[in-house]
Amino acid sequence: MNSDAPKVLRLETARLELRLFRQDDLEPFLAMNADPEVMRYIGDGRPHARVRATATFEKMYWHWAEHGFGRWAIERASDGAFLGFCGVAFPTFITEAATRPEIGWRLRREFWGNGYATEAAIAARDHFFRSFAYPELISLAHAGNVASHRIMRKTGMRRADDLATAVRGVLVMYQLDRTDWRPA
Numbered sequence: 519m520n521s522d523a524p525k526v527l528r529l530e531t532a533r534l535e536l537r538l539f540r541q542d543d544l545e546p547f548l549a550m551n552a553d554p555e556v557m558r559y560i561g562d563g564r565p566h567a568r569v570r571a572t573a574t575f576e577k578m579y580w581h582w583a584e585h586g587f588g589r590w591a592i593e594r595a596s597d598g599a600f601l602g603f604c605g606v607a608f609p610t611f612i613t614e615a616a617t618r619p620e621i622g623w624r625l626r627r628e629f630w631g632n633g634y635a636t637e638a639a640i641a642a643r644d645h646f647f648r649s650f651a652y653p654e655l656i657s658l659a660h661a662g663n664v665a666s667h668r669i670m671r672k673t674g675m676r677r678a679d680d681l682a683t684a685v686r687g688v689l690v691m692y693q694l695d696r697t698d699w700r701p702a
Contacts, residue, residue, distance in 0.1 A: 529590065531641045534634060536590035536604060539578060543591050546600040547575050550626045559660035560624070561611075562685050581607050587646065589622070592638050594629075601629045604638035606646045609658055614681055615691065619646065620656045623669070630665070636672045643673050643694070644701045654695050661688040674700060 529536040539547075550556055551571035557564060566574065581588040589605035602625035609620040621642055623635045646655060657675055659666035667677075667690065675692035682688055 529641045529645055530595070531637050533595055534601070534638055534641070535593045535595050536638055536641060537593060538582065539575065539589075539591045539603075543600050544572070544575055546626065547571065547591075547603075550602060550624065553627055555627050556624065559663040559666070578603070578607070587619075587650065590638075590642070592623075592625070592634065594634075599629075601625050601634055604635065605642050606655065609656075612658065612681060612683060612686075612689065615656060615658065618654065618656050619650070619652050620658055621646070621673070622657060623666075636669050639669055639673050640702045643699070647696060647699050647701070652696070654693055655699075656694075657692045658689045659692075660686060661690050667692070674698065 527538050548568055548571045551566040551574065554565050557566060578589045585608070587605070588607050589603045592601040592604055593599065594601055602623065604621070604623035606619045606621050608616060608618070610616045621639055623639055625635055643655060646652075655675075656678070657666075657670045657673075658681070659670065661680070670692040673694065675694040677690060678693035679691040680688050681691055
């Protein structure tokens, strides 16, 4: 880990701004996490109540404070719409991967199918490898979440392992080694 890496608070892509969360992101974040379709493959597959989603929102903030990287809010540059989040964090919810940096994303359903998650994931991946000295980046998704598997492959990751969990069922782990990374 490169603890001297500067904390980048904002990334821009052709269509998106990845930025730190603001308080006004809370309500659309809560709505996203309350959507049964969005949450279908997350955790136990059930929508998150306000208290649980608020705790997740706050945890994202503290991850930045502790590690110097984390999940960004995704904002569409053309109109400032809050789309969801993307970035790198430690997946403490699964022991086998808790110390490995994991790239993840979640978008509000009305923004699915536009390539936003892939665009954000590529920007987050490149920033992470440029700024930190970790040898790899992983991503985890429920076995049935084919859309996330597609995004993982588009970011250059390869399927590395299947992890059986009591609550989540099988999670598929994809991995990209630094030596195989090709920046966009």
